[in-house]
Amino acid sequence: MPTLGDYLLVSGLLFSIGLAGVLLRRNLLIIFMSLELMLNAANLSLVAFARHSVTAFGLPDYNAQVLVFFIITVAAAEVAVGLAIIVALYRLRQTTHVEDLNGMKF
Amino acid sequence: MSPLLSLILIPLVTAAFCMAGAAPRRISLFGAGANLFLSLYLLTSYNLEIGGFQFVSENILVPAYGISFSLGADGLSLVLLLLATLVTFAAVWVSPQGEKFPGMFYACLLFISTGAIGAFASIDLFFFYAFHELALIPTFLLIGIWGSGDRQRVAWKVTIYLALGSFILLLGLIGLWLAVPEGLRTLDIRLLQQLGTAGILTPGPVVYLLLLFGFGILIALFPFHTWAPEAYASAPAPAAMLHAGVLKKFGLYGLLRLVVPIFPQEIQQFAHLVLVLLAGNILYVGFVTIAQKRLDLMLGYSSVMHMGYAFLGFVALNQLGLGGMSLMLFAHGLTVATLFALCGEISRRTGTLEFSELGGLAGITPRLGLLFGFAAMASVGLPGFATFAGEIMIFFGAFAHGAGGSFNWFQTITALSLWGVVISAVYMLRAYRNIFWGARGSAIKDETADLSSGVRWAVIILIAVLLLTGFRPGLLLDYLNPVFAYLP
Amino acid sequence: MNPLYLEVSVVVLGIILFMVEAFSGAGSKRSIVYIGFIGLLGILAATFFADPALLDSSAAYARFYSADPLAIFLKQFTLLTTAVVLVMALEYAPTVEAGLPAERRGAGLGEFYTLPIFACAGLMWMASAVDFVMIFVSLELVTITLYILVSYLRRNENSLEAGTKYLVLGALSTGFLVYGITWIYGVTGQFHLATIAAKLPALDQATAPALLFGFGLVLVALGFKISAAPFQFWVPDVYQGAPTPVAAFLAVASKAAGFIVLIRVIQTFFVVPALQEKILPLLAVITGATMIFGNLAAIPQGNLKRLLAYSSIGHAGYLLLGIVSISAPFAGTAIVFYLVAYLVMTLLAFLVTTIVAQATGGDDIANFNGLNRRAPHLAFALMLSMLSLAGLPLTAGFLGKLFIFECAIEEQHWILVILGIITVAAGFYYYLKVIRAMYWQQPTDPDAPEIEVGGPAKLTIALLCALIIWIGVYPAPLLSLLP
C-alpha cells in the first residue's frame, strides 16, 4: 500500500517539475502550462491529506476536496484570462517569448 | 488666542498671503514687524518674579501618545523668540527687491521663521521637533531656486544631511520618550525636565549620544560640519541669515532644553568626547576658516567655528557656562545675520566675494564699511558686544571645572579655545582688510553704491541690539539665569 | 446592518454598472463613474453602521467571515481607495481610449470603470477572511481582476508587458500559496485560522518543519502581494506599465489587504513562541531588505510612476517593520495608521501624476519640469504628497513613520531602526527630486497652457491635501476611528 509520504513525494516532484518549466522555458504558453502543473501538484497533496485525515464520520475530509474544487475553478478562470492576455500580446508583438518582454527595466 | 499662537500664526498667514501673490514684500515686512513687536511685548509682559513657563496653552491632539499642541515660553524661549523675530524682520527687510517669484521667496522665508518660532515656543516634544523640520523644505527651495554658485548640489546636500540629522534626533527623542516610566509617559517638555532633574528619567547613554549627534549635526558639530559653510555660501543672503542666525540655534536650544536637565551624568561621562569635538570645531575649523578665499565661505566656516564655544558652555554644565551659551546663542544669531546680510550686499554690488578681487571698498561705501566693521568686531568677540559677554561666561564656566591649582581636560580645552579668539581675529581682520581696506580691488567701481537706507537701518537695528545687550547683558541674563538656577 | 451586505452591495453595484454600460448610449460613460463613485461612498457610509453583532455565529459563513474592527477598517479603506481610483480613471479616460482598439467611441471604458469595483469587493472579502479557503478565493478574485486591469491598454506595449509579468508571477505566487495552504492543512487538518491557532500548541514538535514550510510558502505569496523583498521584482515594471489608476489601486488597496491578511496569518502562528522565534528573524531580514531595496533603488529613477513603485516597496518595508514589532502594544494601530497615511499621500501622488501625465504626454520626472509655472496648485499638491511620503513632520507620513519607529524601538530592533533611518534619509533624496523638477527647473515648453483639471479631481485633490495636513497635525479623530 502506498503511504501518505509516497503521494506527497509524487506531488512534490510534480510541483518541482512545474517550477522547472516556469524557470526554464521561454514560451509563455508552456510557462502557463507548467503553472497548471504546480497547481495540480498542490491538488494532489491536498487530496492525499484529505484522505489521510478522515472525519468523525469516517469519510475523507471533504472540506479539502472543496478547496480542490475551487482551485480547479480558479485555475480555469486564470487560464482563460491569461490566454486572453497572451493573445492580445501576440497580436501586438507577434511573440510569446519572455525575452521579448523587456521594454521596462531597471 | 494665546499670544504665542499668534506669534506662530502671523508668519504663517503672511506666507499664505504671499503665495497668493499680494504685494509680498510689503505684506511680509508688515507681518514680520508685527511679530517683532509681539515678541517684545511678550518679553516685557513675562513675569520675572514668577518665572517658569508662562503664556501656556495646551490642546491635546493624540491622547494615546500624549501629543498635544502646547505652547509656552520661559526666559530662554523668549530670548530666542526675540532673536527669531528680530532676524526675520531684518531678513525680510534686506531681501532684495525684484527677485524672481517674489511671492514664494517671501513665503519661504516666513516658513523658516514659522518653523523656528514654533520650535522655540512649543513645550510639546512632538511639535518642538516637527516645527523645526518644517523649515527644512523652504531652505531647500530657497537655496535651490534663488541660491548662487553650485546651488543645486548644495541644496541636496544640506537637505539630506539635515534630514539625516533630524532622524537621528528623532530616534533619540523616541528613546527619551520610551525611557519615561510607564504611567508617567508624557511629551510635555516641562514634565520631562522635572522628571529629569528629579532623577526619575534616566534614558542612558545611547539616547544621549543619539540626541547629542542628532542635535550636533543640526548645529554643525565637528566633524559633521561640512554642510554648513557651503549652504550659507550658496543660500541667498536672507536665507543664510535665517538659517545660520535662527534655525541653527534650534539644535543648541534643544541641548539646553532637553539634554541638560535630563542627562547630567551622561554629559559628564562623555565630556571628553565633546571637548575633543568642540576643540575640532574651534581650532581645526578655525584653521580651515583662515584658508578660505571667499567671504561667504569664510563666514560659513566662522559660524561653524563659533558653535564650538557653545558646546564648551554645554559641557561645562553649570549656571555660568549654560547662561553664557544661551547668551551666545542670541548674540551669535544676530552677528551672523548681520554679517550675511552685509555679505549679500557686497556680492550684489560687486558681483564677487573673492578676496583677491575686492579691496578698498570702505573708501567708496563708507557706511557699508562701518557696519561691516561693527559686525566683524562683534564676531571676533569684542567687548561691548553681547558675543563677548557670552564667551566670557562660557570660558569661566568651563574653566571652573575641577579643583583650582591643577589643569584638567576642561581647563586645557578652555585654554585652547581661547586660542580660537586669536584665530577669529586673524581671519576676520584679514577679510576686513582685504575687502574694505588697502588698494582698490578689480571688482570695485567708482559708481559702486553705498547701502540703501532700508538695508542700513535693518542692519543698524541688529547691531544696536548686540551693543545694547553687550553693554547690559543683564537685560537678557535676567531672563536666562533662572532657567539654569537648579544647576551648580 | 449586517456587515455581510456590504460586499453584496458592492457586487450589486458592479452588476448595475455593467447593466448601465450595456444598455445605455455611448456618451454616458461618465455617468458610470458618477454612479459608481456615489455608490461606493454610500457603501462607505454604510460601513459605519455595520454591526458585527448581527452576524450569526452559528451560520455556515461564520467560519469564513469576520467583521472585527480591522476588517471593517480595511473595507472602509478599500472603498475610499476605489472611489478615488474611479476619479483617477475618469481623468485617465483619454489614455484608455487611445489604448483600446475600439469599435466606437468610449468602448471598453465602462469595463475599465467597473472592474475596480469588483476588485474592491474582493478586497473587502479579503479583509474579512479568517479562513484559508476564503483567503484564497477572495485573493484570486482580486488578482484576476487586476490581471485584466493591468493589461487593459491593448495598444500599449508597456501595459501588456506589465500584464504578462504580473500574470506569470502572480500565478506563480498563487501556486505557492495553494501549496502552502496544503501543507498547513496537512499538519493541522484545518483551514480556519482560529482553529489552527487553537490546535498549534498541542501539536507534535516533529511537525514543525512541515508547518513552517507551509507557512513559508504562504508568506511568499503574501510577500508577493505586499511587494516585500525578494518578491518585489514585478512591482516597478507593473506599476510603470499599468494604467495609472490601476497602479494606484495596486499600490494602495491590494497592498493594504495583503498586509491585513499577513497580520492575521502571522498572529495565528505567533501563538506558539517557538514558531515566533523562528519567524521573527526571517521577517526582520525581509523587512531590512525591503526597506533598502525600495528606497535605494528609487534614487536613480527618472520615471515618476516607477519611482512611486520603488517608493511603495520602501513603504512596504516600513509597514513590515511595524509587523516585526507587532508585540508592541501600539503596533497594530501604528500599522493601520500608516496604511491610512499611505493611502492618502499615495493616491494624491498618483492622481496628480495622472492629470499631469495626461497634459504633458508622459510620466517621466522631466515631464514635471516647471510645473509650478503651469499649474501651481497641482505642483503644490504633488509637493505635499512627496513631503508626506518622505516623512516630513506635520504631514500624515511623518506620524505614520513615527509610530512605526516608536514600536520598533520599543521592541529593540536597533539594526532595522538604523537601516530605517538611512533609508528614510535616502528617501528624501528622490522625493525631493520631484520637487526640484517642479520648482527649480525651467518648463520644457514655457508657453504651454494651464493644465485643466476636472471638477471631481479638483475636489478630490483638495480633500486629500487637507487630509494629509489634518492627519499630520491632528490625528486624534482618525486614531479614535482606527481599530
Next chain:
Amino acid sequence: MDPLLYPWIILFAPLCAAAFILFVLPRRGVAAGAVGVATAALVCFLSWKVFLIPGLAVTAQISWIEVPGVFSVPIGIILDNLSRVMLVVVTTVATLVFIYSAGYMRGDEGIPRYYASLSLFLFSMLGIVLADNFIMMFMFWELVGVSSYLLIGHYFRKDSAADAAKQAFTVNRVGDFGFMIGILMLWLATGSIMFSGIEENLSVLTLHPGYFTAACLLVFCGTIGKSAQMPLHVWLPNSMEGPTPVSALLHAATMVAAGVYLLARIFPVLLAAPDVVREVIMWIGAITCFAAGLMAIQQDDIKRILAYSTISQLGYMVVGIGVGATGDVAMFHLFTHAFFKCLLFLCAGSIIIALHHEQNIWKMGGLLTRMPVTALCMLAGGLALAGVPFFSGSFSKDNIIEWAWLNNRTGFWIIASAVLLTALYTFRLLLVVLLGKPRGDHAARAKESPLVMTLPLVILAVPAVIAGYPWFIGHFFDIAYAEAPAIAHKIVLGFLAAGAVLAAWLYLRGPARDPVRIPLLANRLYIDNFYNWLVIRVQGGLSVLGSWFDRWIIDGLVVTGSARTVWGAGYLLRLLQLGNLQAYTFFFGAGVLLVLYFLVFR
C-alpha cells in the same frame, strides 16, 4: 556736582563723544575736532580735580554680568594713588595730543573718524586705568586694541597701514590669549576677579607654586603683547603707519604703558608669587630693552627710531617691575617717559608735516635753524630719553638700573649697556635731524609748524625736563629709591658718555648717509621675517592643509563618499530589475528557497 560722579564722567564722556561724532557728525571735520578736544579737556580737568581731592573713593558699581550666587562681573572704579596718577598722565597727554591733532590732521577727509577713534581710545584707556577687576580691565584692554587698530589703519587705503593695523590687533590678541588664561587661573585659585579680592585671598591660600607661577606669567603675557615686549614687539614699529599724534599718544605715552600699569596694579600678587616670576619679567624686560636699542640704532625712519626706543624704554619699565621694591619704580619711568616720548613724537610729527610727510632722517638735517621751537623741544625730549643728568629721564631710569644692581647683577649689566645704545640712537637722531645741512628739498624749505602744534610741544617740554626731580615727582609718587653704591651710577654715566661720544664721532660731521651698516640690526634681527615665515608658511600651510582635509577627506571622502555609496548601492540594486520575466521567476524561486531554508533548517 558730587565728586563721586567725576570718575564716571571721566570714563564715559569720551565714549559719548565718540558715539556723538560717529553718528551725528560723520561729515563735519571741524566740529568733530572741537567735540573731541572739548571732551578731552573736560576729562583732563576732572581728572586733575579727582587727583586733588584726597581720599575720594568710589564704591558704587554697575553690575555687568550677574549670575546670582555664582559669578558677577561689576564695572567698578578703583581710585588709589596709582590710578589717580595714571589718570592725570593719560588725560593730560591726551588733551595735548587732541589739540595737536587738530593741526596735524588738517585737510584730512577722515577727521571725524579720527576723532571718534581717538575718543574711543581715551575711553578704553581710562577704563583700564580705573578698572577694579580683571575682567573689566580685560575688556578695556581689548577695546584699546581695537581703537589702536582703527587709528593705525586710519590711512586704510595704504596697504602698509592696513597690514600694520591688522598685525597690531592680532599680535595683541596673542598676548590677550595668555592674559585671559592667567585671569582664569587666578580666578579659579582665589575665587575672585577683583584686584582687591585676589590680593586678600592670596594671603589665606596656599597655592602650588608652579600653578601660581604659570598664572602670573600668563597674565604677564598681556603685558608682553600690549607693551610690545619681546617676542611680541613687532607690531609697535609697524604701527607707525598711523598718524603721528596717534603714535605719540597710543604707541608711546599711554596705551603701550598699560602693560606696565597692569603689572604695577597686580604688584602685590607678583610679590606673593614665587621669585621666579619677577625674575622672568626682569629678563624679558632686559632683553627687550637691549635688543630694541640695538635695532633702533640702524633705523632710518624717524618714527621707527622712536618706536624702537619706546620698546626699549618699556623694557626698562618692565625691568623696574622685576627688580623694584614697589610698583612705583616702574611707574616713575612710565610717568617721565610719557611726557618726553610724547614730546619726541609730536616733534617728529611737526617735522614730518613741515617736510611734507618725509620720514627718512637722511632726507632731513639743519632743522635747528628752520624750525627752532620744534628743534629745541625735540632736544629736550631727546636728552631726557637718553637719560642725560638733570633731565627727567635720568632720574627714573637710573633708579631702575640701580635697583637692578641691587637685585640682579647680570640684569644690571644688560640694561646699563642699553644706556649706551639709547644714547647712541638718540644722539644719532638729534644730530642727523637737527644739525648739518639739509639733505633734501623739503628739508631745505621747512617752516615752523603752527601754534596749535607747537603749543603742546612747549607745554610738554616742561615736564619732560622737570618731571624727574624729587620735588616734582614727590607730589605723585612716594618712590622707593634704590640704595645702590655710587659705582653703579658712575657706570651708567660712563655708558651714557660712551654712547654720546660714539654718536658724535659718527654723525657730527653731517654725513649724507649712514656711515655704519649693520644689516642684522637694520633688519631688526630678522624677527619680522621669522614671523612672516610663521604666518605665511606655517599658519598658511596648516590652514591650507586643513582646508584640503576638510574638503576632500571629511566632506569628499566621508560625507559625499557615503552619499555616493548609497547612490551606487541604489544604482546596483536597480540593475537587479532586469526587465526579464525569466530573471524575475528565477529571483522569485531563489527567494522562496531562501525563505524556506531560513525558516525550516536554520
Next chain:
Amino acid sequence: MLTILFWAFSVLMLAAAIAVVVFRNPVNSAMSLVLSFLALAALFITLDAFFIGIIQVLVYAGAVMVLFLFIIMLLDLKAETRRRLNIAALAGGLAVLGGFAVLITQIIKSLPSSTDHFPTLARTGYSDGYEIGMTLFTDFNLPFQIIGVLLLVSTVGVVTLSRRSLR
C-alpha cells in the same frame, strides 16, 4: 494492486509532466499535459476522490486543454527554434530546482505521518458527489458565491481583452 496502480500512474504523470517541460513544440506539450492530467485524475481516484477525479478530467483535460490547444492553433505557434542556450540561466534554474526538490523531500521525511498508511473508510457505498455537494452548498456557500463573482469578472475580462476593433 493499489500499489501497482499508484506507481504506474505516478510514473506516467511525472513522465508526462517532464514531457510538457521538455517538448519544444507547444502542441506536443499540451498533449503531454492532457496525459499528465488524466494520470492525475487516476491518482485522485486511488485516493477515493471520485468526484474530484471526474472534475479533473472534465475541467482540465476537457475544457482547459482545449482552450490551450485552441490558442496554440489560433496563434499558429511553431516549434521553438533552438535558441542559444543560456547556460547561466539554466544552471541557476536547475540549482533552484534541485534545492527545492531536496527541501521537499526533507520536509516529507520529517513529517511523522508520512509513513502512515491511509486509514480505511468507515462506510462504503456513500456518494462522493453528494458529500461534496452538501459541503459546497451549505458550509462553503460564501466562498462559492465569491467564485461566482470571480467567474463573472473573468468572463467580462476575457471578452474585453480579446475584443477586436472594427476599424
